[in-house]
Amino acid sequence: IRYVAAMTTSSAPAPAGPRAGRVRWDLSPLVRDAEDARRRLEAGLERARAFERRYRGTLVSLDGPGLAEALAELAEIDNMLSRAGSYVHLREAVDVTDAENRDLSALVDRTMVEAANALRFFDLEWIGLSDDEARRLYEAPEVARDRHYLVAMRRFAPHTLSEPEERMLAERGPAAVGAWQTLFGRITSTLEVPFDAGEGEEPHTIDRLLAHLRDPDRDLRRRALEALYEALGPHADTLSHVYDTLVGDRLVMDRLRGYSGPMEATHLRNELPGPVVERMLDAVERHYGLAHRWFRTKAGILGLDRLELHDQYAPIGEGRSVAYLEARGLIDASFGRFSPRVAGIAGAFFDELRIDAEPRSGKRGGAFCAPVAQDASPYVLMNFTDRMDDVMTLAHELGHGMHFALAAEAQTALSAGTGIALAEVPSTFAELLTFDHLMAVEEDPETRRALLSERVEGSFATVFRQTVLTRYEQRAYAARDAGQTLTAKRLSDIWFEENAKYYGDAVALPRGYRLGWSYIPHFISTRFYTYAYVFAHLATLALYARYRERGEEFVGAYLGFLAAGGSAPPAELLARLGVDLEDPDVWDPGFQEMERMVDRAEAG
DSSP states (O other): OOOOOOOOOOOSOOOOOGGGTTOOOOOTTTOSSHHHHHHHHHHHHHHHHHHHHHHTTTGGGOOHHHHHHHHHHHHHHHHHHHHHHHHHHHHHHHOTTOHHHHHHHHHHHHHHHHHHHHHHHHHHHHHHSOHHHHHHHHTSGGGGGGHHHHHHHGGGGGGOOOHHHHHHHHHHHIIIIIHHHHHHHHHHHHOOEEEESSSOEEEEOHHHHHHGGGSSOHHHHHHHHHHHHHHHGGGHHHHHHHHHHHHHHHHHHHHHHTOSSTTHHHHHHHTOOHHHHHHHHHHHHHTHHHHHHHHHHHHHHTTOSSEEGGGTTOOSSOOOOOOHHHHHHHHHHHHHHHOHHHHHHHHHHHHTTOEEOOOOTTSOOSOEEEOOOTTSOOEEEOOOOSOHHHHHHHHHHHHHHHHHHHHHHHSOTTTSOOOHHHHHHHHHHHHHHHHHHHHHHOOOHHHHHHHHHHHHHHHHIIIIIHHHHHHHHHHHHHHHHTTOOOOHHHHHHHHHHHHHHHHTTTEEOOGGGGGTTTTOHHHHHSTTTTHHHHHHHHHHHHHHHHHHHHTHHHHHHHHHHHHHTTSSOHHHHHHTTTOOTTOTTTTHHHHHHHHHHHHHHHHO
């Protein structure tokens, strides 16, 4: 079941105030209320059990039409459980402290485990078929829409245990994994720091403190960063223990399943060969000098001998503030220049109250777009703080939304979703569309200058910084696998050393930055998630270069790529757009584009 975790139903829409005040989503189109969610979960679970009673032991005897009927039933079960499960986790995302939300989340976890246990036989029987038997079935014309789903499932065959073992591992998941993830979320989501940003002391969440790092006031940036690390310090041992426990558990599971290393499961989910990923990371590290060049240039622009870490995202030029309603207009125009179809998809998020943008205590930090279910519309969460950067974040999440919407129209519930790496391509492409539009229409020279520097730094954060995060994870898993406990000190040492390679001698790193690992949720929720951003950004820069060259001719092919969802491997889908992952020079256009960005920003 592929629901995405991400709440209370909003009241009638109200005009957005400062910081997107009262912009909250309405979940009622998904599920009426908590009791309705419970009923839907129970009904979905019963459908799963009925499926097991009907199909267990029959897979080898099915023909093409019979398998198509079974897959259609699986898709309906997926939608039932995904819709209710997403509703619950969307509720929790905006209020992690609410007791009913926590109870509902526990119910979802339990129901999903029980449903997965009931349905597990199907995957295991499918994986257990001989190649000839499987080919006879997946080549049947009746299952053409789910052919890749069926073929791709078999790649996990060497790492799948017996059904009783798989059931046991699934049952232990909520306590052995989910509980630690919940603890991390509660610590980081509810952490508040008394901080005076110039208008009197008031509570600041992690996201609000981090937002100050883009403030023109250098002293404010420094104090915000110091306040963040001071607040994280007392929690460092607990947060490191959470990570140590999760990494240790994952390594044990890897050994049980026969994975060759801690990244193999992620590579299989992403359908990306390990050597392709490693060559990409090596290429990024070879280009760290480009980052050093920009950091030194920026220090000169700011009149500094050397950047301090809190200067990294200091604005160059005073970009104007952007209210939420203006952000909507900019995004509508940005997407409309590319395709009225995708502009309409984005507009529906606003019109149908499928965005929660107001920052508030207890709400999850960051941003995401939840696909929810194949027969339901996706939702976006973000924390809008009236900055131009928030416009780019909103565009990013709506890029996911256009992908989910188009794939849901064209694919089944089983074939609509993609691996993480491919899923990040549409969101990054949407950012580039928005940036180009902003540069075309923005008249304020200071804002234009700020946009240019932010585009450079956004690319660096996505390509270079996410590579740092991946290298950090690789070393952490290697240390734990070698029998070393991941203490706060050990994690801090690894973190600092990997960051030092990226920043070189161009940026001074404060001692407090040693805790920079402690609040990053991707390490906790999905290991090696971050290299997907690197892959997506470099691949998208290559695609965007083709869009500039081919114009309208490219649009139709790109919309076809979005609609294809997960119906083919990433290499095949990207090859249709001219990107060959086996080409040793495949990443060069991405780095060339980044270099052009730096040239343009340096020129002012």
